[in-house]
Amino acid sequence: xxxxxxxxxxxxxxxxxxxxxxxxxxxxxxxxxxxxxxxxxxxxxxxxxxxxxxxxxxxxxxxxxxxxxxxxxxxxxxxxxxxxxxxxxxxxxxxxxxxxxxxxxxxxxxxxxxxxxxxxxxxxxxxxxxxxxxxxxxxxxxxxxxxxxxxxxxxxxxxxxxxxxxxx
Amino acid sequence: xxxxxxxxxxxxxxxxxxxxxxxxxxxxxxxxxxxxxxxxxxxxxxxxxxxxxxxxxxxxxxxxxxxxxxxxxxxxxxxxxxx
Numbered sequence: 590x591x592x593x594x595x596x597x598x599x600x601x602x603x604x605x606x607x608x609x610x611x612x613x614x615x616x617x618x619x620x621x622x623x624x625x626x627x628x629x630x631x632x633x634x635x636x637x638x639x640x641x642x643x644x645x646x647x648x649x650x651x652x653x654x655x656x657x658x659x660x661x662x663x664x665x666x667x668x669x670x671x672x673x674x675x676x677x678x679x680x681x682x683x684x685x686x687x688x689x690x691x692x693x694x695x696x697x698x699x700x701x702x703x704x705x706x707x708x709x710x711x712x713x714x715x716x717x718x719x720x721x722x723x724x725x726x727x728x729x730x731x732x733x734x735x736x737x738x739x740x741x742x743x744x745x746x747x748x749x750x751x752x753x754x755x756x757x
Numbered sequence: 758x759x760x761x762x763x764x765x766x767x768x769x770x771x772x773x774x775x776x777x778x779x780x781x782x783x784x785x786x787x788x789x790x791x792x793x794x795x796x797x798x799x800x801x802x803x804x805x806x807x808x809x810x811x812x813x814x815x816x817x818x819x820x821x822x823x824x825x826x827x828x829x830x831x832x833x834x835x836x837x838x839x840x
Contacts, residue, residue, distance in 0.1 A: 628796070629798065631812055632805060632808045632809040632812055633809040633810075633812045633813050634812065645822070645826075647826045648822075648825060648826055653817070653819070653822070655819060661816075661818035661819065661820070662816060662818070663816070663817055663818060663819055664812075664815050664816065664817060665815070665817050665825060683795060683798070686795055687795065687796075701811070701812065701815040702815065703811065703814045703815045704815075704817060704825060714808070714811050714815065716804075716807075716808070717808045717811075730808070730812075732800055732804060732805070732808055739807050739808065739811045740811065
């Protein structure tokens, strides 16, 4: 199953604005009582099976994926389609079957972000996105067969966007 | 480590439901086919290790969220304002 950017979502140009919305799909999981089940946890944290997505206006458009099973385990995530507009992924059949995913529109795709002290060095993991089936509330970190970087510099995505914007 | 010798088209069985088959040997490359139940994930080891490592790097505990807010507000300051 292929998943591409949904052009109805906001882009970086709105980021400086206070009204910058979270992507539509993220907003629909606003309620932190909605628990997502990861049968295999995530690599390195296999025992953490239950996660919630927390929205915090101070960190938007980033969201916080928090474990309910391991104290202090959480990840900052971002919609990868916001930071890499050409991003397009094909979810392997095995992952689709575990997720029970039949409709691409039900998929919420998030990239884990490694926050560095120098903001320009902040990266997002495009090779292994978190994919959540919003219908079944099952999630999984999917390791793609595509050749995307594990450490994609968010800054570069922004620069590319700026360039496009100027040329438009 | 158990060491078995296999030729092209020969397999090994792990447990009762995982089959690992040598499909083709070409120079220093071996093509391997794996049949495993749905709940068993199969990855190239170096890729899997890389993902594990990056997951560990990416962990942000919720008590560090304050630092994070600062860090991210710095990040946002770098984003240009659209006229």
